[in-house]
Amino acid sequence: MAENSAISWTRHTWNPWMGCTKVSPACDGCYAEALMDKRYGKVQWGHHPRVRTGTHTWNDPFRWQRQAEKDGDRPLVFCASLADIFDNQVPGDWRADAFDVMRRTPRLVYLLLTKRPQNIIRLAREAGGLPPNAAIGTTCEDQQRADINLPALKSAYWVTRPLFTFASFEPLLGPIHIPPGVMPHWIITGGETDQGSHRARPTHPGWFVSLRDQCAAAGVPFHHKQNGEFLPEDWLDKDGYQWQAGYACPKVHRFSDGTACIRVGKKQSGRKLDGVEHNAFPPLPVSVEEAHHG
Known part of the structure; x- marks a missing residue:
């Protein structure tokens, strides 16, 4: 459902179905709900039937596979940006069908991001096993979710044997210390953006x-999405950030340590973290055989 994704950490996004149910504070400002439910009315969010996408969308990975064969690369594919691949309210045969597409497109590396890592082992087994060209990841917006989801992701790693594990700390809503022994192979961070009637919550720059x-310290690739x-007030006059005179009604949020963050909008805030872009990706094997057989 995207030829080339606007998401900085993937080449493509692929949505075999749409719809989800909110399970944590990160879901409060769900962009997929704001877009596909509230704006376009294509699916109802919550405990309602999911909507399977059409033939064109299901054929997209095969086009990407052919292009990857020509280019000799291994593009990343985020599955699914408008749903949760390990949502237990999705018909099991849909997931099995999606996994079959993944196995038939081995040059693509599928990023299976979920807020339900506790479901990975069972649902992957029921769908015929995790495809060998898939990576598994989870969302952690605060310490509570990190303490629950990262150990679950680690457990799933040892059972399902994905290419690698990753964690998305977006929207980052609190400080996180990664518990010992559960550091993923790749970390993504990002602040929250406005979605429909939901107003974004600020992230303390120190958390990033x-x-x-x-x-x-752990030698793990770090990618800062947005x-x-x-933006922190003291970033606005340095490192390429320019305060726009006349910006309408800037809203200031002051954290308990005195740090002031000013609402400047997503475009103005950009992707730099204290003046530096962080665009690291995990190293990808040339082939699935290389990944699993060395």
Whole structure:
């Protein structure tokens, strides 16, 4: 459902179905709900039937596979940006069909991001096993979710044997210290953006910096997707950030340590973290055989 994704950490997005149910604070500002439910009315969010996408969408991976064969590369494919691949309210045969497409497109690397990592082992087994060209990841927006989801992801890794594990700390809603022994192979961070009637919550810049430094200490690739709607006040006059005179009604959020963040909008806030873009990706094997047989 996207030829080339606007998401910085993937080449394509693929949505075999649409719809989901909210399970954590990260879901409060769900862009998929705002887009596909509230704006376009294509699916109802919550405990309602999911909607399977059409033939054209299901054929997209085969086009990408042919192009990847010509180019000799291994593009990343985020599945699914408008749903959750390990949502237990999805018919099991849909997931089996999706996994079959993944197996038939081995040059593509599928990023299976879920807010339900506890479901990975069971649902992957029921769908015939995790495809060998898939990576598994989970969303952690605060310490509570990190303490629950990262150990579940680690457990799933040892059973399903994906290419690698990753974690998306977006929207980052609180400080996170990654518990010992559960550091993923790749970390993505990002601030929240406005979605429909939902107004973005600010992220303290120190929360991003802490995760960046934890990755550096562990030798883990770090990718910072976006700052969200806010920037720290002391970043606005340096490192390429320019305060726009006359910006309509900037809203200031002051954290308990005195750090002030100003609502400047997603475009103005950009992707730089204290003046630096972080675009790291995990190293990808040339082939699935290389990944699993060395």
